[in-house]
Amino acid sequence: MIKVFSLIGSAAGERSTTAQLSDRFAAAFRQRAAEDGETVSYERLTAADVRLDFCRSCHSCFRSGICPLDSVDDMGMLKQKMRDCDILFLGSPVYMGRMSGFTKCVLDRLTGMSHRLELLGKPTLLFMTTDSNHGQAAADDLDYILRFFCSSVINIGAFYKTGHPNLNYEEDMQPILTETAEKLLQTWYDPRIAITDFQQKVFLSRILITRRAIRLNLGSVEAQAVHDAGLDRYVLLTEAIEDFCMRKKVRR
Ligand SMILES: Cc1cc2nc3c(=O)[nH]c(=O)nc-3n(C[C@H](O)[C@H](O)[C@H](O)COP(=O)(O)O)c2cc1C
Known part of the structure; x- marks a missing residue:
């Protein structure tokens, strides 16, 4: 059983375009994995499902390895899910030209984990959705940060409502879904292939x-x-x- 955990940086909940895209990647991956006799479990949470406070810069995570907020909000639970999963999806909408504030807040709260290399080699699928612009810059920005975790990042970039690749055109989406499912499976087999x-x-x-x-x-x-x-x-x-x-x- 390959465990996929998806965290989506949009508070639009089930209406979230990014969450819906995540579900499409999961479905394509499940289908591809089945061809190799593998089963896939998939859990997705969005910003609407969790309570998350901003990092308060107490530096406790650096000093003691413990974030005092983790037991107050849902970050402790999110961290555990990230550790436990075999494949992590991180999807964010583009808000004001870059990743959403929720996504950045999650990353801030993961700083200690990145220093401890806790997500080393974790296949991590990165994707963004946007209406018309900033997709490339936003995906590159998120990609750059994720590299510090030494996880195996598969950056499939941004998907557009008015642009290319277009979320509403099957001729754009189908090849990417198939290709991404293949990349994910190969990275799960050998996470070294994504290392830069x-x-x-x-x-x-x-x-x-x-x-x-x-x-x-x-x-x-x-x-x-x-x-x-x-x-x-x-x-x-x-x-x-x-x-x-x-x-x-x-x-x-
Ligand atoms: C606050 C906010 C800021 C946005 N900023 C941009 C932007 O800079 N460029 C753009 O093309 N689309 C922008 N959008 C559109 C979203 O990126 C797009 O609709 C995305 O698919 C929403 O994903 P979600 O439904 O998962 O939240 C913005 C939307 C919101 C709500």
Whole structure:
């Protein structure tokens, strides 16, 4: 069973264009996975389903690894779903030229998790919807941030109501749905295929920070978490992904 969790940064709930697009990707993926004998579970939440507060810059996540808000709002639950799923969908509408405020708020709240590399190698499908413009810039912006998680990002860009690819034209959508389902499955089989040179640099700098903090006994909770996970044994992100994600999958 491949577990897909989708988080949609729109508070339009079931009316959300982005949520509806997410469902289409999930349906296409389920169909493709079935051809390989795999079943798929799919859970989608939108901004309308959760309560989320803004980060208060208390720095507790850096210092203790714990966000005090996680037990007050729904972020603790969202984090757990992100950890537990095999594939993460992150879809955002374009609001005022970039990702929605909800999506950015989620990312702010995930900063500690990114430093601890908790989503390393997680196949993550990134998509945006927009009426007519800013799609490319907004998707690139979100893509850039997601790379810091060292997750395996599949950026399929933006979908338009008046533009290309057009959400309302099946001749635009069908090839993309098929292609995306294929990419998702291949990335699930081997998350290393989506890793970029930039992510390798991000990973290495995190590992060097960790090694130094451990060597000098600086008491960094974040470094300790990376060390305890055994990640600082690696220099290459692809090797870490192979050991931490691919071998785990074989054992399942
Ligand atoms: C507050 C707000 C800002 C928006 N800003 C843009 C924009 O900058 N460019 C654009 O082409 N569409 C913009 N749109 C349109 C949305 O991107 C588009 O309708 C999207 O598909 C909505 O997705 P949703 O239904 O999942 O929220 C905006 C919509 C809203 C509500």
